Each structure stands twice: as C-alpha cells, then as structure tokens.
Amino acid sequence: MPAKPTIEQLREIAQTYGLHLSDTDLESFTGLMSAGLESYRRIDQLTEPTLAVRYPRTGGYRPSADENPLNAWYQKCTIKGASSGILAGKRIAIKDNVCVAGVPMMNGSSALEGYAPEFDATIVTRILDAGGEIVGKAVCEHLCFSGGSHTSDTGPVLNPHDHTRSAGGSSSGSAALVVTGECDMAIGGDQGGSIRIPSAWCGAYGLKPTYGLVPYTGVFPIELTLDHTGPIAANTADVALFLEAIAGEDGLDPRQKDVKVEAYTRALANDTEGLRIGIVTEGFGWPGLSEQDVDALVEASARRFSELGAQVSTISIPLHRDGIHIWNGIAVEGATMVMVRGNSMGTNWKGHYSTSLLDSYARGRITRADDLSDTVKLVVLLGQYMQDRYHGRYYAKAQNLARTLTKAYDDALQSVDLLVMPTLPMKATRIPPVDAPREEKVARALEMIANTCPFDVTGHPAMTIPCGLSNDLPVGMMLIGRKWNDAIVLRAAHAFEQISGYTVRPQQASVAAGQ
Numbered sequence: 001m002p003a004k005p006t007i008e009q010l011r012e013i014a015q016t017y018g019l020h021l022s023d024t025d026l027e028s029f030t031g032l033m034s035a036g037l038e039s040y041r042r043i044d045q046l047t048e049p050t051l052a053v054r055y056p057r058t059g060g061y062r063p064s065a066d067e068n069p070l071n072a073w074y075q076k077c078t079i080k081g082a083s084s085g086i087l088a089g090k091r092i093a094i095k096d097n098v099c100v101a102g103v104p105m106m107n108g109s110s111a112l113e114g115y116a117p118e119f120d121a122t123i124v125t126r127i128l129d130a131g132g133e134i135v136g137k138a139v140c141e142h143l144c145f146s147g148g149s150h151t152s153d154t155g156p157v158l159n160p161h162d163h164t165r166s167a168g169g170s171s172s173g174s175a176a177l178v179v180t181g182e183c184d185m186a187i188g189g190d191q192g193g194s195i196r197i198p199s200a201w202c203g204a205y206g207l208k209p210t211y212g213l214v215p216y217t218g219v220f221p222i223e224l225t226l227d228h229t230g231p232i233a234a235n236t237a238d239v240a241l242f243l244e245a246i247a248g249e250d251g252l253d254p255r256q257k258d259v260k261v262e263a264y265t266r267a268l269a270n271d272t273e274g275l276r277i278g279i280v281t282e283g284f285g286w287p288g289l290s291e292q293d294v295d296a297l298v299e300a301s302a303r304r305f306s307e308l309g310a311q312v313s314t315i316s317i318p319l320h321r322d323g324i325h326i327w328n329g330i331a332v333e334g335a336t337m338v339m340v341r342g343n344s345m346g347t348n349w350k351g352h353y354s355t356s357l358l359d360s361y362a363r364g365r366i367t368r369a370d371d372l373s374d375t376v377k378l379v380v381l382l383g384q385y386m387q388d389r390y391h392g393r394y395y396a397k398a399q400n401l402a403r404t405l406t407k408a409y410d411d412a413l414q415s416v417d418l419l420v421m422p423t424l425p426m427k428a429t430r431i432p433p434v435d436a437p438r439e440e441k442v443a444r445a446l447e448m449i450a451n452t453c454p455f456d457v458t459g460h461p462a463m464t465i466p467c468g469l470s471n472d473l474p475v476g477m478m479l480i481g482r483k484w485n486d487a488i489v490l491r492a493a494h495a496f497e498q499i500s501g502y503t504v505r506p507q508q509a510s511v512a513a514g515q
Helices: 007-016 023-032 034-045 122-129 172-179 196-202 236-246 292-308 318-340 355-367 374-390 393-415 438-446 454-458 486-500 508-512
Strands: 073-080 091-095 133-138 162-166 185-190 205-208 228-233 276-280 311-315 418-422 462-470 473-480
Touching: 007 023, 023 034, 073 172, 091 172, 122 133, 122 236, 133 172, 172 185, 172 196, 172 228, 185 196, 185 236, 196 205, 196 462, 196 473, 205 236, 205 486, 228 236, 236 486, 276 292, 276 393, 292 311, 292 418, 292 462, 292 473, 292 486, 318 374, 318 393, 318 454, 374 393, 374 438, 393 418, 393 454, 418 486, 462 486, 473 486
Parallel strands: 091 133, 091 185, 276 311, 276 418
Antiparallel strands: 073 133, 185 228, 205 228, 205 462, 418 473, 462 473
C-alpha cells in the first residue's frame, strides 16, 4: 500500500520542480492527495492480467566452467514445447534480456540478479507453440548496452574463433552458442546492432527484422523507438524458419503497427535473378575504424551477387555518415529515461507492463547503482545532463531527423532492392583486461556500431551474413532491405550462402572441448 508522503518529502519534490510552497501549502496539498492515494490503494487490491505460461518446466541452473567454456550460458534448462510444429527438433537459446517463467534472469547486471519472471515473453510462448525446445538463457551484456562482450557481470563471453577476442554484444552468448553448435538457433536483441554485431564477429547469420515485426512484449527494453528482437542461426534457412515462428502482432506491444508477415521460408532461392544490389560507399572507409581487409572482402563478396543474376552497382547515401549522430541523440536520453529512470518500463505507452521485472530491477538499480557498468554510467550522466540542461530538445530534434534519415534510405531503395556494406568496420577486437582503463573498456564497447545503429533508428530490416575469414576471424556483410521486405533480404542471404564457401562451425568439436 502506498504511504502518505511527509511534508519533508513533498518539500524536496517542490524544490526539484522550482515550486515555492510554504509548509502550510504543503499541508494543504497533502490533504488534497487523499483521493488519489485511495485510488492507488484500490489498484493494489485488483488483480492485473499477466502473460501466459503454457508449458511445464523446471528452473534453470548455472552451468560449471566445464559446461560453459566460452562463458556464454547464463542458465541451462529444458523446456519442451508442443509435440509438433515448425520448430520441432530445434534447440533454442534465449537471450537473457527475455523473460522465461521460472528461469533466473540477470540481463548481464547484478542489479537484476536473483529475479525469476513468473511469465513468458510473447516470443517464448511462440517458440514453444511451434514445437521448439528452450535449452537455456544466453549471457548478454550489462543491460545490453555494449557492442563488446566484456561488460556482463558474469564475465566476458569468448569468441569461438579466438578466445582472446570479443564475441561482440550485446547478444554475445546467443551468437557464440549458435556457432559452437550448443543450440540450433538463438534469440538476440538489437538497439544499436546487438544481433548483428556478435553474429558478424562470431560468424553466424543474424537478422534485425523490420521494426515491430517481432513483438517485444516481455523483453527488457532500452528505448521504445529503437528496440528490436530477432533470430540468430547457423544458416539462412533457420533464420527464416525462426522468424516465421515469432513474427506477427500480439496486441500488447506499442512498437507494432500494421505488421506485414510473410512465409519467409518460401522466399528462399538459390539465385538473385532480377534483384538490384547497391554497395553503399559511405559504409566503407570509416576514418580510424575501417580495416582495409574487411572493406576489401565485403566489396568483393557483394560483387559476387552478379554471379547469382543480380545487377550490382555502387550507390551513395551521404546521410549514412550522420546516422550514428542521430542514433546517439535518441539512444542516450531515451535509454536514460526508459532503461534507467523508467526502471525498464517508463510511461506513456499502451501495452503489457512487466511489473515484477520493474520492481526487482528498480530495487537493484537503486541499491547497487555503483555496480552499473561504465557504459550505463556514461549514458546516465550524459543523458540526464542533456535533459536537465536542454530539456529534451536534442532528443526531439534527433527523432525528427530520424524521418530524414529514413527517407534517405527509402529513396536509395527505390533505385535498388538491397543495400550492402560491411556489418562492422573491423574484425573482432581483443577483450580488454580487467584492469584496463575505463576509456579502453568503453571504446571496445561502442566503437563498432557506425554501420549498424542507423537501421535501428529507421527500422529497415538488416541482416549480417558471414562472407569469409581474414586472419582467421569472421567478416560480416550486411544486407538492408525495404521495410516489411525481410523476405527479400533472406532470399539474397540464402543465395549468397550457397556460393560463399563459408562454414559456420568448422572448429565446433575443439571449442566444445574447451580447447
């Protein structure tokens, strides 16, 4: 039951808002609050609707180091779904920002440690309805705010190809587990590239779907206009199959509007006959970031689409270089207001609010604020400063500029069917040592997102596909399509996969053995 505020508490609130109220004024307002407080007391007595839990399960367990050589599992479990369905026989890992009833959830942060949801996220129910088996929760980065794999409070996730290097984030465990064959598919999340980054650095196939195609209900958010969740797998066919199982409106997610769903597996083809491919020049040659071997391998791979019947050309989208600035304008203040001050839910949207998640995280965030990662602390300090000093003006302008950025890509996608560029400018970086300077840790967490984050702003479908190795590390090529044309992205990815010669799991046995 909510307690009646004291005069001192109201005096502090009044000062925060620049109100000059005497104690007599405050006493008066205290009396006027009685009716409102009675409503809160009545709300406490009412039963709120919750999300379904349709399939029996036992709680998960934290695997030992022997079972977890890459530190990619947070929890292992076995939850079997329907006896038949399109995901029957598939073992699926769930990113640990997704609620699975009865299985502990940490979202990479000690602030949430000890919480176990009492409900399943919509995508979890859909996976089980489709016959999939959930085999565990994959480690993700601290509140998912890192493109490196070194920020989770359970320790760094190791790259399957080189254990000294980053697996990428924030869906770090999801991609690593797919590549080592410990699951067939995994759920990832993407606000700045967090499906595509680890998929690229680990050498998996990862799709950030069109914004709103897959419901986010029951998933820990960062910023409502940037949140995406979607599939990671070892081949395009499994990405398409997984997307088929989880796509579509659920009526509970404000991110979803006029959703258009297709039979994605039927769109797969072995050619790209008639498609027009545009290599985006601004996606290459990022000063201080791009590695020459990455640029060269992606451009050569993109031109191979001509072998599959596509017309390949170069295309210029100058505003692409400003995408990261527009993203920053949205992500920094937006994440501060929703992910931090809003205690993972925020306000002013219709849909399902995960109240138990909000309660648990709020307690942990307040009592363990000093334990937040440096990336989250950076966002909080800058985001709140911008709110206090400029009152949301730059967030508002960035959201308006998002329409300009969207139009720039839409206009380019009138002359071509798909855009192509490196998923990331560089290969997997080394995991910073524990005692590395803060500046190094933050750089390794955020430096790689220049090509990925603009499409979280605009909502276009974007998929990373492995196009080869350089110095024994995977390089990802990103395909971007028109909104709701995820099927064409998957078609092109599948066709390229047939000629790429890339094998996702060449060293599976040695990795599984911890070598």
